[in-house]
Amino acid sequence: RVVYVNGQWRPHRAAMVHVEDRGYQFGDGVYEVCEVQGGRLVDERRHTERLLRSLSELRIPLPLPVSALSVVLHETVRRNRMSDGIVYLQVTRGVARRDHGFPPAGTRPSLVVSARRIDPAIGAATARTGIAVVTLPETRWARVDIKAVALLPNVLAKQAAREQGAREAWFVDRDGFVTEGASSNAWIVTATDELVTRPVGPDILRGISREVVKDAARAGRLTLVERPFTVAEALAAREAFVTAASQIVMPVVRIDGHAVGGGVPGPVAAALRAAFHRHAE
């Protein structure tokens, strides 16, 4: 495995950034996870657009032109002889003496791009049985639309899920509405056949897979409604599922130990999963 680190290709075990990198000290950086399918980067354009938006919200400059970034992404896939898996990209504000305020002008942001192979059969098998989720109070900051590497609440939520035998955690806001998963967007299919997901705003990440599923749903003539839903609604739903680059569309069959949709994956999630790559770029 090789990893791109600030202009150089390094063997995975020797791929390093400095201890005073602001990503390490402050979580002062952003990231993207892009699916690779059959050697192709899925939705590279939209991932790049979201990266640029996250960077501009935090006033971190991209340390190379977008065209050069694209070359790095494709080279990462090629040099790792990747067929299926994910590419991880991270940009931090760079290395500087520890000081909360921005570092001196001219500090070069750190860029790291790595890849990991994932056997698509694993996700496919999980999708046939579905996953369990647990719900937790929303404890994140007010700008989770920025894909920042500072992910402590997500880390703790994911671990809490794991300790309860679940694969994902859904954050629930003060009004009882699900915001999103610790690393995915949340969806339900209601008894009246509405496909429901929370509208974008500062309280969720605008998932690229979420956009793809919206397009697939329209093509499939499903009634798409962007509105918040409660945990009770999800428990009464016909189906529930999550979306993320690393999981595509993953059925949810248990919430806090209660079965959803009879405890088995439903047809809408299966159809959207099957249609996914036809609607991705």
Ligand code: PDD
């Ligand atoms: N997570 N919401 C959160 C909080 C996420 O971390 C993610 C993605 C999503 C879905 O976004 P997309 O469809 O663009 O992957 C929603 C990535 C996969 C991760 O952190 O590994």
